[in-house]
Amino acid sequence: MTIIKRPRGTRDFLPEEMRKRSQARKAMQEVLERWGYQEVATPTFEHLELFTEKSGASVIDEIYSFQDKGGRDLALRPELTAPVMRMFVSELQNSPKPLRLYYFGNCFRYERPQKGRFREFWQLGAELIGGARPDSEAEAIALADQLIRSAGIRGDIHLGYLGLIRAILERIEGDKRAAAMRMIDKKERSALEELLEDLNQGDLGLLELIDLKGKAALDKALEIAGDLLLTETQEAPARSEGPRAPSEPKMQSEGRGSARNGRAVSSQLHLEEFQETVDLLGAYGVDFQIDFEIVRGLDYYSGTVFEIYAEGLGAQRQICGGGTYELSSLFGGKETSSTGFGLGFDRIMEIAHIKEERKPPVFLVYTPGVKVDAARIAVSLRRSVPTVLDVMGRSMGAQLKAASGAGARHAVIVGREELDSGKLILRDMSGGEQENLTLEEIVERLSPIYSSKFYKT
RNA sequence: GCCGGGAUAGGGUAGUGGCUAUCCUGAGGGACUGUGGAUCCCUCGAGCUGGGUUCGAAUCCCGGUCCCGGCCCCA
Numbered sequence: 001m002t003i004i005k006r007p008r009g010t011r012d013f014l015p016e017e018m019r020k021r022s023q024a025r026k027a028m029q030e031v032l033e034r035w036g037y038q039e040v041a042t043p044t045f046e047h048l049e050l051f052t053e054k055s056g057a058s059v060i061d062e063i064y065s066f067q068d069k070g071g072r073d074l075a076l077r078p079e080l081t082a083p084v085m086r087m088f089v090s091e092l093q094n095s096p097k098p099l100r101l102y103y104f105g106n107c108f109r110y111e112r113p114q115k116g117r118f119r120e121f122w123q124l125g126a127e128l129i130g131g132a133r134p135d136s137e138a139e140a141i142a143l144a145d146q147l148i149r150s151a152g153i154r155g156d157i158h159l160g161y162l163g164l165i166r167a168i169l170e171r172i173e174g175d176k177r178a179a180a181m182r183m184i185d186k187k188e189r190s191a192l193e194e195l196l197e198d199l200n201q202g203d204l205g206l207l208e209l210i211d212l213k214g215k216a217a218l219d220k221a222l223e224i225a226g227d228l229l230l231t232e233t234q235e236a237p238a239r240s241e242g243p244r245a246p247s248e249p250k251m252q253s254e255g256r257g258s259a260r261n262g263r264a265v266s267s268q269l270h271l272e273e274f275q276e277t278v279d280l281l282g283a284y285g286v287d288f289q290i291d292f293e294i295v296r297g298l299d300y301y302s303g304t305v306f307e308i309y310a311e312g313l314g315a316q317r318q319i320c321g322g323g324t325y326e327l328s329s330l331f332g333g334k335e336t337s338s339t340g341f342g343l344g345f346d347r348i349m350e351i352a353h354i355k356e357e358r359k360p361p362v363f364l365v366y367t368p369g370v371k372v373d374a375a376r377i378a379v380s381l382r383r384s385v386p387t388v389l390d391v392m393g394r395s396m397g398a399q400l401k402a403a404s405g406a407g408a409r410h411a412v413i414v415g416r417e418e419l420d421s422g423k424l425i426l427r428d429m430s431g432g433e434q435e436n437l438t439l440e441e442i443v444e445r446l447s448p449i450y451s452s453k454f455y456k457t
Numbered sequence: 458g459c460c461g462g463g464a465u466a467g468g469g470u471a472g473u474g475g476c477u478a479u480c481c482u483g484a485g486g487g488a489c490u491g492u493g494g495a496u497c498c499c500u501c502g503a504g505c506u507g508g509g510u511u512c513g514a515a516u517c518c519c520g521g522u523c524c525c526g527g528c529c530c531c532a
Contacts, residue, residue, distance in 0.1 A: 005505085005522085005523070006523090007523095008522085008523065008524090051532075054532065055532040056532085058532095059532060061530095062530080062531080062532085063532095078532065079532055081532080082532080109531080109532090111530075111531075112458080112459095112528095112529085112530085113524085113525095114525080114526070114527075114528095115525080115526070115527090117531080296532095297532090298532065300532095314526070314527080315526085315527065315528085316531090318531085321531095342532095365491095365492080365493095367491055368490095392485090395489090395490075395491090395492095396491050396492055396493095397489065397491085397492060397493070398486085398493085399492090399493085400492055400493035400494090401492095401493045401494075402493085403493065404493040404494045405493080405494080408493095411492090411493085413491080413492070415491055416491090417491085425492090427492080427493090429493075429494090432492090432493085432494095434492085
């Protein structure tokens with residue numbers, strides 16, 4: 001007989017690993033709650049349309065989609081931002097703003113598995129819905145930073161700003177903008193140079209801008225912004241074309257983003273907003289790098305975008321990505337700006353430093369004749385102390401052996417004599433010392449030890 | 458989708474065309490019928506899968522599956 005194996009790209013989590021995952025998740029949830037975020041959950045599957053609407057038809061190739069028995073086109077969720085925004089639009093639109101939501105859930109993508117990439121993976125993310133831009137951005141980024149730290153990871157935070165890039169790209173032909181964005185994102189330097197050369201406009205400072213990192217980049221950005229505003233006023237009457245023009249035949253050569261044809265994307269500069277985000281982040285004490293190469297190729301992003309990278313993950317170094325976006329209106333809601341991010345939980349687990357916290361239960365060891373009484377005692381013990389009872393029909397010696405093997409700190413031993421005297425034996429498994437105590441005394445003794453998060457020794 | 462490496466008891470491994478497939482660990486039991494971690498004994502348990510070559514394949518060849526690393530992609 002052949003053993004049935006796990007489907008490709010999926011994993012089993014054995015107790016030891018699951019313990020770490022739970023700890024990491026709890027640590028991060030604690031941070032989120034401390035920042036006032038509330039957990040939400042959405043279905044594991046959604047209408048396929050939800051994801052094609054957001055990301056374009058090309059994502060179908062990488063989605064686990066299927067038809068149910070009623071002929072509906074459904075998809076296992078490949079990400080959680082769209083479901084959360086769908087939920088927001090249909091159920092939370094009239095809630096007081098801002099909404100601070102977070103989620104943790106498994107997602108599915110039909111992709112080639114490799115280090116840090118699986119077909120079923122877990123994402124933890126937060127969405128700050130309806131807040132003003134710089135404030136929200138600073139909060140979201142600072143929060144992401146805290147989350148990663150709570151898992152014991154050091155990440156490099158890279159901040160980009162789409163307002164400026166889009167303003168520059170507005171200078172070039174519409175059908176080349178998407179391509180240019182893509183080249184910046186993919187770091188296809190020579191292709192980008194070529195494209196800019198063909199335009200005969202000079203490079204508009206773009207190349208220098210994306211090369212510069214940190215403070216220098218911001219200075220350069222201010223310089224470019226100044227130039228742009230200057231020419232803007234001079235040329236304004238001549239330029240009626242803009243990204244908002246719905247008639248513009250915007251080619252979607254990549255196949256992605258086709259659902260967003262003609263969608264309004266703020267291309268206004270607002271560099272001062274970015275400046276404010278940066279200043280606020282300083283106040284939050286967050287270390288980051290300004291990096292205009294971060295553009296997160298999607299049209300619904302605006303304002304600040306950011307990505308966080310970590311070492312030790314091979315080719316998949318990115319552990320977090322996010323930014324300010326407008327998806328509410330795409331899903332039929334009122335235009336609502338949101339800032340959010342998603343963390344790749346599995347990647348974080350690969351490099352997280354989690355302190356081992358193992359709490360084996362107390363073993364209630366009994367002689368064969370008193371099984372029924374032992375079961376009754378176990379019930380009382382479990383009210384305050386994790387307790388296990390032999391179910392193998394083992395001898396007392398073998399039960400102790402099992403307790404020892406399981407790493408138990410204490411055993412409670414009960415036989416005929418103990419029942420008659422009303423005093424059970426509490427055995428310290430590390431030294432072997434024993435005491436005769438009533439059940440109440442044992443509970444009193446053990447519960448403070450086992451109810452705390454860590455063993456007190 | 459592409460390139461490369463791999464697959465032997467639950468975990469880790471040896472072997473290399475040839476009788477009952479090696480060792481460690483593990484699991485279950487026992488020596489120790491009311492006291493564990495040591496030792497000893499017994500037991501359980503394996504060559505991914507489908508073809509081919511061969512007298513004979515875990516070993517050689519081909520396909521598939523899965524794993525690992527990289528590319529592409531990454532909402």
